[in-house]
Amino acid sequence: MNNETRRYHLAVWIVIASEALLFAGLFALYWSYRAEVPSLFASGITQDVHWIGALNTFLLLTSSFSIAWSILQTRNGRRRAATVSLVVTLALGAAFLVFKLLEWGMHARDGLVPGSSLFFTLYYLMTGLHALHVIAGMTLVTWVTLRRERDLALPLVALYWHFVDVVWVFLWPMFYLAKP
């Protein structure tokens, strides 16, 4: 690994660490409130749209695979295959956002909006902040797809995309699966 590659990898890892601490603040609020008012969280989790949560998990896990696949193809010199993989990643990200919007709409129709209860305030804050990160990640993936030179940039963008996936890996049980 040359010095430039190393420098950029280090920078992206630091950004990820920093972003992780941004989410950590919300994680701390979630678990503390969950311990204070467990009943609110038990009923909140029941109200979330479970099939969308599961589907979105599947979409993001698959997108993590497809972007990793595009790195492999880039290293093997197959640019076209890498491009296909990247476009698939983008499509999966977009699908995730569409379903997320659908779910927010369903909640809003039921009167579950930010401020309606602690659980749903946290739900909107955390999934909203995560969705912003998905959009940021998609912007980066688009940028790297259009780039001529991908050897340095693609693995860096992929690191960020995987991080966004990891955040969702925790949001899923917290908001859809694990009742107190």
Next chain:
Amino acid sequence: MTARALILTYLLLVALAATSLLVGSTPVALLIAVAKTLLIALVFMELRHAHASDRIIAVVAAFFVLLLTLGAFADVITR
């Protein structure tokens, strides 16, 4: 990073996700999330082969996320 490792990791991730659909208990769900994170970090994010400093950053970040969460949580449950 090989094709075989990527495909195996992906299948394992999907299998883990499916398992957590079946089990509703909080500790198990969190353990599965941690397992998925490790798979993504070690294989997809290539932390297995990363420079030592990158690995240290990842561990330190995880530690601080836990520290903040547990620090506040410990206060609430011991009040």
Next chain:
Amino acid sequence: MSFWTHERGLTSWLATRDHKRIGILYLATVLVFLLIGGIFALVLRLSLVTPNNALVDAHTYDKLFTQHGIVMVWLFMIPSIPSAFGNFLLPLMIGARDVAFPRLNLASYWIFVTGGIVVLVALIAGGVDTGWTFYTPYSTAAPTAVTWAVIGVFITGISSILTGLNFIATIHTMRVAGMRWRDLPLFVWNLYSTSIILVLATPVLGLALLLVGADHIWALGLFEPAQGGDPVLFQHLFWFYSHPAVYIMILPAMGVVAEVVSTFSHKRPAWYGAIVFASIGIALVGFLTWGHHMFVAGMSTFDSGLFGVLSMLVAIFSAIKVFAWTSTMYGGRITLATPLLYIFTFIFLFIFGGMSGVAVATTSLDVHWHDTYFIVAHFHFIMVGGTLTAFLAALHYWFPKLFGRMYSEAWAKVACAAVSVGFILTFTPQFLLGNAGMPRRYATYPPQYQWLHVLSTCGAVLLALGMLLTAGYLVVALVRGKRVDNPWRSASFEWRTSSPPPADNFVDAPQLRDTYAYEEVAS
């Protein structure tokens, strides 16, 4: 040709990627904010001369102490030493041509300026009266410009994170060939520890402030007890950043102390390894102590006990440093120049403030002192006094490095005496006030406290005069100062290139040499 004259014109400054010019820009900017924050402080002190609002009414008083805190913490102390001197010196000290990401460095500066301007907009938009801590639930309901202020501070936070990222990447990957970690100058080690805190703690502050802002706009009730919210949780998030923030300020200051003590004792720093260990130790342990701000906030006794004990650990690392600095001086050939005199003040304030810190970390005692002037005096001694004296030491020590000119040592010593005596005189009475029961953040007080308040205000005026004098002779030195290259005969890496340095730092490719080779200089 030096970096000053290498390129000319306004754009060559405002769009520069040269870390030295960015350092100078930061220096000029933080000095402006120091002036603004200082004026707020002076008005506060003058208003406290009589028991009943000598100068400003109670509500204006609330806004003034809030703005004083916000400006001094986020716009002066956090960026002061790392962003100004760190930017200028870090590459010079490790033999690099620039930082790892020069463009990001420039972006970081402009983000900082943007954040600073937004904070000042909050001031114009009616000011903020929540205290610099933005405690909920008041901050989410306060009828003042809270949203502007939190957005401004959030933006400066982004700048902090980018600077920290840049420093870490620079130290990891830009060292001159052959320079090992154990060859790093101590100032660099301290910048490294600070950077770790910057990238890990700042996002939590950013989040906490965004939540306050969102709550203020949309009334989400996240921390509102009437809606089931828990205000103590906000304090957890706030102090998870704001306690380590103290070490963001003091660690670079400790780096300055180590460098100045070594240079003016003409001696290699004693216990290099111990200082490095203590720097990293403070950065990490500093993260385990945030709860000591919340002993009386309704936090559990379990957390209080835990955080109280962990807080005292910091004293161990701090003591290691104090002993290392004093033993560096022991047996050295000491030159009593202004930078070292400021360091003496630093060490005095640091020991006094640190000892009072151990006292207030004791939960039972803190119940008596919490939210009184005792706390105000404690953190001004250790955090403000520490940062300010080290900042002034750095300004004098590296003045010839930055500008290639020498200031008047005689006037500098007079100013140093005024600043040191003024500072101690301002805050020593506040320890007594707090212990006697005077709460902080009050515009009025019972008459029996008046003599201590008057003493404190006298100190503040003396401090202001000292700062004014400093500004005077430094400006004169900029224009008429004697041209010098290495007036302190320092062996450190940054002095091996000319003063001021050329645009790309070193004329010839820099060679690794021992940073503290005073044995050679002496012979």
